[in-house]
Structure formats: C-alpha cells, structure tokens
Amino acid sequence: MAKLPIVLAPDPVLKMKCEPVVSIDDDVRRLLDDMLETMYDAPGIGLSAPQVAAGQRVIVCDVAREGEAPRPYRMINPEITWRSDENVVAEEGCLSIPDYYAEVSRSREIRVGYFDPDGAAQKLDATGLLSACIQHEIDHLNGVLFIDYLTPLKRNIILRKMKKLKRQQA
Template sequence: MRRGPIPGGTGQVRPLTLYRTPVLHGPCEPVTDFGPELHRLVEDMFATMYAAGGVGLAANQIGVPLRVFVYDCPDDEDRRHLGHLVNPRLVDVGGEDVTGPEGCLSLPGLEARTTRADHARVEGLRTDGAPVTVEGTGFFARCLQHECDHLDGTVYADRLGPLRRRRLLRAVRRTPWGARAEHD
C-alpha cells in the first residue's frame, strides 16, 4: 500500500537494507540524542517508506542501527494510523494468534504466512522526547510487532516454521538481489 508524503515532509529517500545485511540481524541501539539529526532521520524514513510502497519502516532497514520506526498503516477497519516511535518497547500482545501473509521492504517482492497476535501495545517516545503509547489490532498490530522485531534484530523469516522458512530462503536465492547476496 502506497501513501503520499507527509505534510511538509522534506525527507530524502535512502537505499533500503536488504535481507542478510548484518545491521538487520542485530539489536539496535537506544536513541540518546533528540536533536535535529533524529528529526531528519524520521523524515528520511517516511520518504523512503513511501517511495518503497511500505506501511512501516525501521531505522536499520536504511542502515541506521537506532531504535526508531515509522508507520502509515491501516487496521482491519481501514482506519489510518500514522506516526513514529523512538525507543519503542512492545509491552503487550494479545487476542487471537492470526496467521496471514507478511512481507518486508528488506525482502522485496516476497511474503510468507506468519503468525502474529491480533492486538499489540507499544510504548515509546516522539522525536521531542514526549512519551507515547500506540495500540493496534489486526493488520496494524502485525505492523507494530513486525517493526519492533526489526529493532531487536529479528526479521519475519526468523519467525517461520522450518518448512515455510526453507521455502522463503529458496525464493530469496531466486531473486536478483538474493543471488547477489549469496556471492558477496
């Protein structure tokens, strides 16, 4: 799903970090500087997410190992959720476990059926340091869990059972970007 640029946004589109790049597979560092660089990072993340047609993006997906993610994601009732979180913590998941298709901008063009909780609550900060709690259900809950996973160094492929994981990794090897990563 593609959304337009954020109002007044001046972000630069940055290259996406692809699966198997080390920055995606380790925990990100907490943000300690809430200055202009953080604001610029968030603007760039929104610009990059929109350019790639995503609904969420973690900082390590553009090569920055900081605990920040942005989102512009609908829930199952098609209500739009737009924002960002700095130093987020997934504090509650609940409801039913739902298995559905999940993709990732760091694994372009691929998806796999992944199980996630139907409800999620995340606590974090805004770029000005103000505390915020974000709660979601359905697809938006999936997005929140997915982005929090990224910041802990987990990609949705890591959550798959053995058969689905093998299938996904085979598909990665068949992509032009995955075949290049095999030889790097």
C-alpha cells in the same frame, strides 16, 4: 527530507540489535522524516532503522489505505508493554525482501509505549494491520526478519533467491 537506500537481505546490518536513542534531537527527527519518505516512495507500510543502515531503535509506519488521509507514526524506542493471548495469522512482506510474502502468526492486539519526535512519551493500542506492522518493525530492531518465522527450508530458498537478485543488481 531525503530518500535513503533500502538494505536488502541477506545483510549483516539487518541482523544487528539496535541501540536505544539517548537524546531526541534534530538528527533523530531527520532520520524519522527520511525513513517516512523512503517508506512512502517504496511504497510500504512500515520501515525500521536497520533497513536504512541506521543502528537506532526507531521505526515509522502508516497503514492508511489508498484514498485515506495519511496516518504516519514516528516511534522512538518503541516497546511492546502488553500483548493479547490470542494470535492471528496474516500475510506479510518486507521492503528488504521484495516480492516475497508469507503468513506469520502474531499477537492480535498489542500496547506499545514509545517517544514521539517531540520527546513526549506515548502509548498506543493497536490491532489488525497496525498491530502486525508494529510487531514486524520492532522485530527488525532486534535483528529479526519475518522469514525467521518460516521453516529453515523456506527461509533458505528465499535467501538464496535474494542473493541471486543482489548479484544481478551489483
């Protein structure tokens, strides 16, 4: 496994729509492993392909708390097939927008269909933090960031500060 550099916003890579994976091979499995290692190292609870400059529809997440056994999910072509009518508001952050947090309203429960690294079709019912995390990561595959749910004013303040941060790092 290898740690990958995380793309920081604003970056056109984070606005692209990712392509479905057509064959689940060693390259895809390696990408998923590398993404998990990158996520754990950050540390974060979720990561999507565009955040490591890859254009495929794959995400990883693990919302296990410190001290709990890891519960990594490697999802290929994840698709939300059902969502609850009820929404819930929770604070979110993003490894591509470090140090900024904001409240986002999302479906309380979802059902997600995906393929695992062995190519088997899986279904998962998610609620709570896992539900929000999966919705956040699938948004990334469609070029959507959590700050896109904020008012343009708030979003622009964050993006201006991110541009400044990136200039300082360059």
